[in-house]
Amino acid sequence: CVPARSLARDRSRRRRSSPPLVRANPNSRRPISPPRRSADPPADPTVWYGELPPAGAKRHLKGMTAETIEEMENLPLDWSELDRLSGDDDDDEKKRRRERHARDVGAGDFPTLKELQDAETEESKRRMLRRILEMKKQKEDKLKRVSVRDEEGRSGATGRRKTATARVTIKPGTGVFFVNHKPLDEYILDINERGWALSPFVLTKTIGLFDAVASVRGGGLSGQAQAIRHGVARALQLYEPSFRPALKRAGYLTRDPRMVERKKPGRKKARKAFQWVKR
Incomplete structure (x- = not known):
């Protein structure tokens, strides 16, 4: 007679020694089946021993319905x-x-x-x-560009941003910059907006080599500073065409078309609606 405790111990040992039951597809609802036990592989590692997976066109049609196969x-x-x-x-x-x-x-x-x-x-x-052909055309356009200067060696251009318009004239000098008959640092007090106006000189490494005079009308100080930047960049590329690629890549030669959207009737602003009360 074998004690029941010994039988339970033997069953638990056999359960632990048996390989775990693994479901091939976690999403499958088919019952779990124990893995197949195959004989030990031969000593030669170059010999494949076991069942090969299904091959050929039939394995692609395995999960399809008869209607799908007929349509194919x-x-x-x-x-x-x-x-x-x-x-x-x-x-x-x-x-x-x-x-x-x-x-x-x-x-x-x-x-x-x-x-x-x-x-x-x-x-x-x-x-x-x-x-x-496009590269050839660009080279021809580059050769056609010449410096545009007056008899005093000055170049001028017009810059625009929002509702501001700036007429800028540059000439070789010591870096004096006047805006509406005032020095730049007195007319534009914000250092960031002042940096916008001077950025074309910084980009072309000509800061302090040109005197500039700007006459600006319309808009606020932010729009006027960006209009001056646009005018300075266009004047620089007219004075020296070799500055054009760098200024073009930075976007200083492109007129920014963004404007304030007009107010609409029946609304508080362009799109904001009045406060609505249900009762």
């Missing part, structure tokens, strides 16, 4: 080329596929691989030619 078989594909590559020997099946293909899309509708490669090569050649 009725697709208008060029089965003649696929049969040639796959080496299918079923002549009746080949004939049926060719007849269905000829009936659905006709023969010769699909381009060959060589035709596709040739078309892609032609498209790349056209893109390269367009790029070369």
Whole structure:
């Protein structure tokens, strides 16, 4: 007679020694089955021992319904080329596929691989030619640009931002900057807005090499400072065309089109509505 305690101990040992039950797909509702026990592999590591996974086209059709498989078989594909590559020997099946293909899309509708490669090569050649022509045009435009100066060696331009308009004139000097007959630091007190007006000189490394005179009208101090920046940048590129690429990349030559949106009737501002009371 074996005590019940010893039997329970033996069962727990066998349970711990057995491999855990693992579900292959966590989302599957199929009952968990214990893993298959295979014989020990041979000593030679180059020999595969076990069951190989299913291969071929059948494994792709395994989870599909009969209606889906039938729809796939009725697709208008060029089965003649696929049969040639796959080496299918079923002549009746080949004939049926060719007849269905000829009936659905006709023969010769699909381009060959060589035709596709040739078309892609032609498209790349056209893109390269367009790029070369564009670069050639840019070089010609660059050669056409010349310095625009008056008899005193000055260059002038107009800058705009919001509702502000600034007429700026620059000439070689010591870095004197006047805005509306006042020094720049007296007219524009904010250091950030003053930096906006001087940024084209800083970008082209010509700070202190030009005297500038600006006449600005309209807008507030922020819009006037940015209008002066626009005018200074355009005047610099007129004085020396080689400054244009750097100024263009920084966006100083582009007129900023953003404006305050007009007030709408029935609203407090452009889009803000009046406070609404239900009762």
